[in-house]
Amino acid sequence: MRKVKFIFTALLAGGFYMAQAQQNAKPEDTEIYEPVPPKVTPGKIEYKSAPSDAIILFDGKNLDAWTSVDNGGPAQWTVGGGILTVKKGTGNIETKQKFNNYQLHIEWRVPANITGTGQARGNSGVFLASIGKGDAGYELQVLDNYENKTYTNGMAGSIYKQFVPLANPSLKPGEWQTYDVIWTAPTFNEDGSVKTPARATVIFNGVLVENNVTLLGPTQYIGKPSYSIKHGASPIKLQAHGDKSEPISFRNIWIREVR
Template sequence: MRFLSCVVLIIAVAAPSQAQWKLDDAFKPAKPADLEDVKSTPAPAAAIVLFDGTSLGKWVKRDGKGEVKWTLKDGAMEGVKGHGDIITKDTFGGRFQLHVEFRVPYEPTGQGQGRGNSGVYLQGRYEVQVLDSYGLKSGKNDCAAIYGIAAPTVNACKAPTVWQSYDIEFAAPKFENGKKTEPAVMTVHHNGVKVHDAVKVTTDNTTSGLGGDPATPGPIMLQDHGHPVQFRNVWLLPVKE
């Protein structure tokens, strides 16, 4: 009887996590394509591969020192609630293109920011929001928003549990004699759809960013917001000025 009780307990604990990656009959997609994973984009030869599905060796915790203990499974890394944000060991300045593939869990009872919440931060300071915003009218805090700055022009979300992609063209702010002359600029494609076109980022640190001197390079940061969001195939391509 004691052994049986342990087995039942293990199943009960594991079941909620598994359920988050399976849609139920209550979910009604707007169109079949919303249930199709985005096609994965291989890294170009000149790209810096930040995550290839096999190792978290290029990442550390937000403090810049701690070992990353996010879960590795099936070629993806999954955020672990309470572990905290993770950043790349390397920092990046100037102009670059960042490619990230992600998927959000199915959390139908969540409200607002409580559904598959995470974020991709450029230089650790400028966030492109990750959220389950499927079927919603997008705002400045929804999926693919430049958080708090600009809503995506189109809601290009796929259904939760389905792989999606960001391709973000980023230009760091410019400074002369310690004075900012140009703000950071971002163009974002979400699942191949352009949702931001050369948007000027009107702050030097969006909510929960790393802050620091905006004239200096910064890492890529992936946010732990308490939800098991997954990421795969993360690479960065420097662009010559």
């Protein structure tokens, strides 16, 4: 009995110290700076039309496929000239439709007149699965990293704070860039434990930067990731980061479901 009591007390103490450590965590605890991914000059980037079986999420005309994350109302970002641009103060947007496994194509552009440094230089994100308000979900980072140093697991092409990109094929601000993503959603057991973790492959401007990586859980700004939220099919979310740099634009967004 005394042995059982000791083990129980030890488990309680261990849980307490783990909770304390998480509570005292800082953003820089999970930042990686070395090694730096090699710079790669990508081939010519061309507008890639959607295949016949694709679901068009943005064709340059309207935001009918999107909704506001904050209030569930209409998405309020700006549409003009075939381009979707973050509108400051309106928050993140996400697709009305939910997805499990898919192939995603999305094009994005950092303004030519971008200012700021580090994470405050064209910051946005593509959440491959949105699982709540704010920045809850699995983020593929969007950032100007043409000549902008930051922590390597926060560069463009990174699975934010989890996987450093294999290369840096970033183009100059003002040029359109592309992500092609293969996403395999996580699955869960009845008790909420992970049955199979999420996986992602990312091709950035025609260059492989994430090779079927196994995610450790939803991405987090502070603390280590873990699968603490059981979920099913989820929307895709675009981030309005809220920093002072010029807003990011997107175009030509389509998806093919993989069954």
